[in-house]
Amino acid sequence: MKITMIGTGNAFAKAYYNNNALVETEHMKLLIDCGITLPYALYQSGKTFDELDGILISHIHADHIGGLEELAFQMMYTYHRKPVLYIAESLIEPLWSQSLQGGLAQGELNSIDCFFHVVALQPDVDVQLAEDLKVRLLKTDHIPGKDSFSFLINDHFFYSADMVFNPRLLLELQEAGVHTFYHDCQLESPGVVHTSLEQLLTLPLELQRKIKLMHYGDTIGNYIGKTGEMTIVEQGKPSIIE
Numbered sequence: 139m140k141i142t143m144i145g146t147g148n149a150f151a152k153a154y155y156n157n158n159a160l161v162e163t164e165h166m167k168l169l170i171d172c173g174i175t176l177p178y179a180l181y182q183s184g185k186t187f188d189e190l191d192g193i194l195i196s197h198i199h200a201d202h203i204g205g206l207e208e209l210a211f212q213m214m215y216t217y218h219r220k221p222v223l224y225i226a227e228s229l230i231e232p233l234w235s236q237s238l239q240g241g242l243a244q245g246e247l248n249s250i251d252c253f254f255h256v257v258a259l260q261p262d263v264d265v266q267l268a269e270d271l272k273v274r275l276l277k278t279d280h281i282p283g284k285d286s287f288s289f290l291i292n293d294h295f296f297y298s299a300d301m302v303f304n305p306r307l308l309l310e311l312q313e314a315g316v317h318t319f320y321h322d323c324q325l326e327s328p329g330v331v332h333t334s335l336e337q338l339l340t341l342p343l344e345l346q347r348k349i350k351l352m353h354y355g356d357t358i359g360n361y362i363g364k365t366g367e368m369t370i371v372e373q374g375k376p377s378i379i380e
């Protein structure tokens with residue numbers, strides 16, 4: 139499996155695109171999240187919306203869903219194909235009524251199903267998206283009162299999206315055989331709605347060696363050499379995950 143971060147920046151980053159990922163296997167190209175900057179960042183990476191086999195959404199913040207309107211319109215009017223949207227069932231209605239409806243709805247095009255093949259996912263259930271790509275949603279804490287999900291991919295790869303520090307979950311996943319963690323990282327403490335670098339640095343070194351930092355701010359350059367055993371994910375650079 140190949141993963142390329144189309145962006146590694148946090149919601150306010152200006153030197154980096156929004157933290158969105160392209161996961162590629164032999165049988166599938168899956169976009170994880172589709173933020174405000176995704177349409178331009180994808181274009182800069184030389185790819186088009188039409189190449190995507192599906193889009194997986196973690197939660198409803200603009201750096202994760204703000205590019206869906208353009209994606210939906212381009213798929214309808216440029217590529218004439220409905221994109222597949224994988225999303226937790228609890229997020230479908232709010233995604234439409236609190237975000238997408240204002241821009242997309244017109245006349246009879248008045249539901250999310252007019253624009254996407256929506257595949258509703260349940261937390262803690264493995265879903266085979268392709269013969270070589272399996273995803274499990276893990277409900278994790280981010281904003282109080284709003285659902286947000288992290289992803290376990292092919293049993294061994296954890297992708298936090300946005301979450302507050304949960305060392306117990308990380309240690310449990312390591313125990314269960316997860317060998318690569320892509321984790322959001324709030325550089326300046328406190329993390330508040332994210333996990334701070336300071337918190338991640340309290341993890342055992344063996345676990346830190348498996349963690350790669352993403353969703354960071356523009357000051358990441360000041361932290362080179364200060365991330366313990368953890369490495370920093372580079373935007374646009376593909377990594378192979380076994």
Ligand SMILES: O=c1ccn([C@@H]2O[C@@H]3COP(=O)(O)O[C@H]3[C@H]2O)c(=O)[nH]1
Pocket residue numbers: 148149199200201281300330331
């Ligand atoms: O209670 C809140 C809600 C939001 N925020 C900020 O807004 C950003 C929205 O996108 P994000 O989830 O990537 O990061 C969030 C934070 O930077 C915050 O600091 N506290």
Ligand SMILES: [Zn+2]
Pocket residue numbers: 148149157199201202300353
């Ligand atoms: Zn975010």
Ligand SMILES: [Zn+2]
Pocket residue numbers: 197199280300
């Ligand atoms: Zn968020």
